Amino acid sequence: MPVPPVHALVFSLLLFAVGVLGVLTRRNAIIILMSIELMMNAANINFIAFGLRSHDLTGQVFAVFTIAVAAGEVAVGLAVVLALFRNRDTVYVDEVHIMKG
């Protein structure tokens, strides 16, 4: 399997960077949640890559748990977005500054 490990890590880093860029630059709460999912995928790639390298299934089991947590997180996050839209009529996080003081 001649995929150099650094290449998988670089792929993971780039995917994570795209996610960070999305969180920092987009103001739409739904897009921000999607970017968080991208970052979780990057973390999963790292788990699997290092687990494969150390000949251990723990990395893959951890990736499965990460996916489960991501599913719960996105369900609650989208419910928050729905409640936000019902109460404030917006999903743009710039327009939600009620706690800004």
Added chain:
Amino acid sequence: MTPAAVVFYILASLALLSAVMVIWSRNVVHSAIYLVLTFLCVAGVYIVLRAEFVAAVQVLVYAGGIVVLFLFVIMLVNLAGTLGPRVRVHATVSAIVGCAAVALLLYVSASGGLDTDFGARIDLSAQGGNLQAVGWALYSDYLLPFEIASLLLLVAMIGAIVLARQKY
């Protein structure tokens, strides 16, 4: 390069391209579609990295469940064609995060801990992949975390229902 490596590079670049399109496209529905493409490509990368079980879970949960949830919420909030601002670069934060990540990667690769090939010692002889092995691990060594994860999902489900209710 072996076929597996070629597949890895193709899938990785496709995943990165569609990930960029997720945050670049101004239509939220297009973002969701590109998100499906990203998840499927990452699932292919998992298969190349000998993680068939995680690839199957990725397709089922991410591409099948989470994206459908995203699409439902996009339809419910109905932004009515309001295209938000495309990007707004926070230059300082971006520079700090980017430099930190690149420095970390350079440090790890320069310290020589990553110079072996993937799969050099992994058992590739299993016919059906490692589905059975991961299943055994989940139900023996990781039984308690597995049950706690199901509890977490239950809590998340109740929380989502309470948060998204019409009347409080």
